[in-house]
Amino acid sequence: MGWWADGPMDVTGVSAPWVVCVPHGAAEVQRQLSALEARGGRVHHFDARDLTTEQGIHGSFAEVLQFPAYFGRNWDALVDCLGDLCGAVTGGGVGIAGVIRDADRLLEAEFFPLFVSVLCQGADRANASVDLDGLPLDRPALAEHFVLEFRDFDPGAIELRIRQPELAVTVGDGFVGAALDPEEWR
Template sequence: MTDFDITGTSEPWVVFVPQGDAEVRRQLARLEAKGGHVHRFDSRDLVTERGIYAAFAEVLQFHGYFGWNWDAMVDCLDDLCGAVTGGVGIAAVIDEADRLLEVEHFPLFVSVLCQGADRANSAVDLDGFPLDRPAIAEHFVLEFREFDAEKIARLVSQPDLTVTTGDGFVGAALNPDEWH
């Protein structure tokens, strides 16, 4: 039994796991069987902020109005089209995420992913009013060749996130005391 489910709309939004984790593979297959989509990213494309914006805009088909900044990325992650989500949800998998641990923007990047996923996984807007769309399962999986849960948790920990550790994974979601 794991403490995360990337096929549904529950936290954590970002999951850090060893490369090739069997449970993640099962959950990705289940998401696709339900009609959701799995999108893969090469971490080499994500070592700069500009690279993140370009890779996410291309892979997740961000709208033309994407503003190429962190706030715009949160907005676009909340507003993914049906072609990207299958109307069900997505899991974005970042391969060999080890190289991201040392980049300056890594903690902010994780926070932005959590912010976008928190909004997409909700059926209400920021003011608590029902949206005109169902919640969409949206999760981000960072896979590591050399998985060090303590190091990952230490680097991701920040006041706006709740970081959890489990058997073979680290999870991150928005800290409700800071965001809700």
């Protein structure tokens, strides 16, 4: 997996990509998730069976990531909550990785490209030390990444489903990564 050997992907740090699609059980991802936990960060697991509808996504994310009671259960509210997670969920501000197992179940869902974009938007906010206007935040950047594990890993099919103008999508040996395209978002 040349991508990690070259250093651009690290689920323990604040560098893009924010969403990484990998084969189920990818050894380097597992090593990085363990390293995040060893530093005090948190790894949260999601079952794709709970994410097959928009309502299921909102409910599961609200429960697993302990969103506040006023969470609006819509895409914009999901971005807001992902960008401002509580300390208990992040290991006191160390960072999180959300792991979605059996992501194959989501690939053909109509909302899948939007879901990936929303994850990127929320993680981009969390990983930043400045707000959308470029002003310093009153908190340090927080490592936040989402790992989508596929049993039938087809990089070409995944890339086709998530490619959209606002995302920078990288395809390599054993991965598909996505982050916000800085030309579109900054």
